[in-house]
Amino acid sequence: MKLEILTKNEHKELHNVIIANIRDLINNKNLEPGDKLPSERMLSEKFEVSRSNVREAIQKLEFYGILKSKPQSGTFVADIGQVAMNGMMDDILGLEDPDFKSLVETRILLELKTVRLAAKRRTDEDLKSMESALEAFKEKVLNNEDAVQEDLLFHLAIAQACGNSTINRMMLIITPEIINNFEKYHVCDKNQSKRRLKEHQDIFEAIKEQNTQKAKQMMKDHFVELYKYCYNL
Amino acid sequence: MKLEILTKNEHKELHNVIIANIRDLINNKNLEPGDKLPSERMLSEKFEVSRSNVREAIQKLEFYGILKSKPQSGTFVADIGQVAMNGMMDDILGLEDPDFKSLVETRILLELKTVRLAAKRRTDEDLKSMESALEAFKEKVLNNEDAVQEDLLFHLAIAQACGNSTINRMMLIITPEIINNFEKYHVCDKNQSKRRLKEHQDIFEAIKEQNTQKAKQMMKDHFVELYKYCYNL
DNA sequence: TGAAACAAATTGGTTAACCAGATTGGTTTA
DNA sequence: TAAACCAATCTGGTTAACCAATTTGTTTCA
Structure with missing residues (x-):
């Protein structure tokens, strides 16, 4: 042999x-x-x-x-x-390696769901972990530092709060690939980070108030640019 | 040691x-x-x-x-x-094993997306493989045989046609677990299989015509009972 | 005759020895 | 001085020998 x-x-x-x-x-x-x-x-x-x-x-x-x-x-x-x-x-x-477009498309699909479910099902404990993730993101942004990781960790905190272990697992599967591609294509615009922070805060508030409609809409707004970026590839 | x-x-x-x-x-x-x-x-x-x-x-x-x-x-x-x-x-x-409810919830989410994307993007080749999966399902149903596998293979054929390798991969991940739970909980009612066949045919037609709205609606109708079942757990 | 008991063979899991490419540090050479 | 070279060492990958639980076939005894 x-x-x-x-x-x-x-x-x-x-x-x-x-x-x-x-x-x-x-x-x-x-x-x-x-x-x-x-x-x-x-x-x-x-x-x-x-x-x-x-x-x-x-x-x-x-x-x-x-x-x-x-x-x-x-x-x-x-x-x-x-x-x-x-x-x-x-x-x-026949499985092929995931392309960036399919990753983003899937992420948007998953997150529009997790945010609604999180608004509906979040516990007080979930709120706390989301809030601390948000705080970490805020600090980086206000110091004008790169905050891609903290950004995605906030989204993962939402996924954890959605009470669906399968969707949560899928978010975990795609997140590193998303991060890699973000860095490769330089998707994140630092000039927009203040606006991103505001959007995160809005999303968090909507989840806190358990307003599912608002939560979904805020997340949609948050993804507008990413969506455009994805379909220009 | x-x-x-x-x-x-x-x-x-x-x-x-x-x-x-x-x-x-x-x-x-x-x-x-x-x-x-x-x-x-x-x-x-x-x-x-x-x-x-x-x-x-x-x-x-x-x-x-x-x-x-x-x-x-x-x-x-x-x-x-x-x-x-x-x-x-x-x-x-912290990942826990997936419960049936989260599996079904995720499946519905994914499939309402795959069916729309498939309607938009399906190639002629995709149509052929969906049709042959549908034929296999039809034959089993008309012979009054159990057709859980053929059922899910039709859905996987749709996932393949959706042109999103990430979603396709996720459908593959959850499908065996879905099958196992279907058999465990005896979800599938054989008396309904004729109706299931009609629904499959409607979905296929909508995808063929590239009517995304209709495709999504047909899939929604197809899932009505599953959805109810899931939320009664 | 049948079932209980035992022994041998088979199994996936585990360990340890081995392989060749990559790395590294020191020496030589231009 | 720095670049080129070489050998010792370290690495993940591979192989093969080994382990104990399980299965299977045979024997034995009630």
């Missing part, structure tokens, strides 16, 4: 090959939901890759809920049915 | 401990964005866990974009800033 060090992309490509192999194997062995996959050792031999590569590919499929491995027992096909499994495998294999 | 086999939950808990340790280490060593983390060997020794556990925790943080490891070089703190890093670490540590 040959030994090579792979780059990240080759690595990802290898995972996809293994995933495709697993899919085909499930199909022509006609494995039903709940059936046991061949052992990691057998797979690594059959596919001519290392066992750790097989394990990583299986972990990825576990993340998407397609497989489930039990210690000292085996790896099992999840109870989602063969058709769904095939469809999802193909989707996963 | 003691050897134990951990359950999935203990495993997750161990990851969280390691993540918290890494966070603290970054903080009191005052590592800046772009700085190099101590090597995996050092970390595993310092935290008194195995190196593979450290690697898994690092992989998780890489998934969220907080760390970045380079082969033969080291693991680096991402360029998202110390404040954002701390905030995100805490959020990740």
Whole structure:
């Protein structure tokens, strides 16, 4: 067996090959939901890759809920049915890296929801953490410092207050990618930071008053420029 | 070093401990964005866990974009800033498993968007794959068979047609969990399947005609019962 | 005859040794 | 003096050997 060090992309490509192999194997062995996959050792031999590569590919499929491995027992096909499994495998294999436009579009969608839910469901504790995030942002802005991080942390605080763990998780997934792209494209205009602060304060007030309509509108106003920026790409 | 086999939950808990340790280490060593983390060997020794556990925790943080490891070089703190890093670490540590209500709420949010975008952006190729998914669903329904998988695959086909890779990825993430809960709670009523088929056909027609308003409305109608179900939990 | 008990083989998880590329510090050379 | 070179060291990635829980097939005994 040959030994090579792979780059990240080759690595990802290898995972996809293994995933495709697993899919085909499930199909022509006609494995039903709940059936046991061949052992990691057998797979690594059959596919001519290392066992750790097989394990990583299986972990990825576990993340998407397609497989489930039990210690000292085996790896099992999840109870989602063969058709769904095939469809999802193909989707996963076809996944492309997120572009900036899709990230911003998704962020706006999520945040217009989180802000409404937060206005409806926020606890006093949520208010406190949002307020402290807002204060941190304010201090940076008034000192004329860069405040991209504090900006996004305020938004994450809103996401936490929205009482929906799934949306919160998704906000966490996209936030670092958003930050990276912000820095890459220099989206944030420092001259506008005072205005951004005002908008944040308005959003916070609306959530505090539990005024869902106003909260959503304030967030929309807040995103106007980002929205324009996104669709000019 | 003691050897134990951990359950999935203990495993997750161990990851969280390691993540918290890494966070603290970054903080009191005052590592800046772009700085190099101590090597995996050092970390595993310092935290008194195995190196593979450290690697898994690092992989998780890489998934969220907080760390970045380079082969033969080291693991680096991402360029998202110390404040954002701390905030995100805490959020990740506080993540709870998704409840059914949050899943459904998120799904509805995402799908009301995907259907509009799909109506606007669908290519002829998209139409073909949606149509074949619809056909598969139709056949099952007319034969009075269970069609949960085909149902969701039609929705995934719409997500693929929406031209937003981030939203598409999120649909993929929640779909298996949705399927599992559908089966657990027996949400799908077979008596309603004929009606579901009609609704799917309406949605497909609206997307075909590129009528975004109608597409959204049809999807809303499609979700009426699911929505009610979700809020009665 | 059937079930209970035991032993061997199989499993995913864990550990440790190993690999080759990257880094680093000191030495040499122009 | 500084740039170029080289070897020792350090790194994440890879491999292989090992562990204990589980499963499975056989034997044994009531």
